[in-house]
Amino acid sequence: MSQLIRTTITLPADLYEKLRVASFYQRKPISQLIHEGVKKILSQKKNKVIMMTLKDIEGKYRITGKKGEFNRFQFYDKLIRKKVSD
Amino acid sequence: MINLSEKRCLIDTNILVAYINQSHPLHLNAKKLFQRILKKEFKPVLSSQNLLELTAVLVEAFKISKQKAVKDVELFANDPLFEIIYPNQNVLNNFFSLMEKGISLHTVDAFLLATAIKNRIEIIITTDKKWKKINEIKTVLLT
Numbered sequence: 001m002s003q004l005i006r007t008t009i010t011l012p013a014d015l016y017e018k019l020r021v022a023s024f025y026q027r028k029p030i031s032q033l034i035h036e037g038v039k040k041i042l043s044q045k046k047n048k049v050i051m052m053t054l055k056d057i058e059g060k061y062r063i064t065g066k067k068g069e070f071n072r073f074q075f076y077d078k079l080i081r082k083k084v085s086d
Numbered sequence: 087m088i089n090l091s092e093k094r095c096l097i098d099t100n101i102l103v104a105y106i107n108q109s110h111p112l113h114l115n116a117k118k119l120f121q122r123i124l125k126k127e128f129k130p131v132l133s134s135q136n137l138l139e140l141t142a143v144l145v146e147a148f149k150i151s152k153q154k155a156v157k158d159v160e161l162f163a164n165d166p167l168f169e170i171i172y173p174n175q176n177v178l179n180n181f182f183s184l185m186e187k188g189i190s191l192h193t194v195d196a197f198l199l200a201t202a203i204k205n206r207i208e209i210i211i212t213t214d215k216k217w218k219k220i221n222e223i224k225t226v227l228l229t
Binding site: 058 | 108111150
């Protein structure tokens with residue numbers, strides 16, 4: 001088992017009350033419920049990263065003409081002109 | 087011909103745009119370049135400036151929502167294949183010195199060049215021919 005860290009968290013009163021009730025009915029300490037919730041969220045994020053790869057964005061868009069290309073000179077000059085005129 | 091093997095190469099924003107846009111005239115070549123990246127033939131590097139520009143292209147030119155644009159850009163930013171480099175005080179000083187020398191690049195390109203130089207990048211891969219005139223970095227043109 002990895003090292004345990006004691007920390008302080010702040011929760012809205014109503015959420016804490018729900019957590020306390022869940023702790024009672026599930027017969028699990030509040031810290032364990034928080035532990036399980038955090039692990040669940042982190043694994044969801046990890047799965048999401050694995051699901052999406054660079055291949056998913058390859059040729060994702062079909063933008064024809066100059067709008068579909070990037071020319072730094074034109075891009076920034078348009079922005080600068082706008083800033084100057086504002 | 088520049089040998090890219092094992093080299094850290096800055097990928098310019100125009101390459102990223104060519105890769106994601108299948109109607110881009112250089113899309114197939116950009117796709118081939120990314121196949122080389124996936125095979126780890128060289129070490130691709132992106133500057134925070136490239137990611138900012140790509141986000142702006144998606145939002146302003148492609149008319150994608152900011153939320154969706156960020157998700158796309160994060161694919162590059164979070165992919166372990168890419169090294170992300172950032173500007174700091176040294177980059178700013180180098181940018182000023184390039185500007186004082188009258189570098190023949192757009193001002194914003196000069197900042198990208200300064201970021202590359204200070205992060206010891208030897209090669210930029212771009213579709214922009216202007217980079218070929220610069221001695222401070224080797225240029226590989228995607229044509």
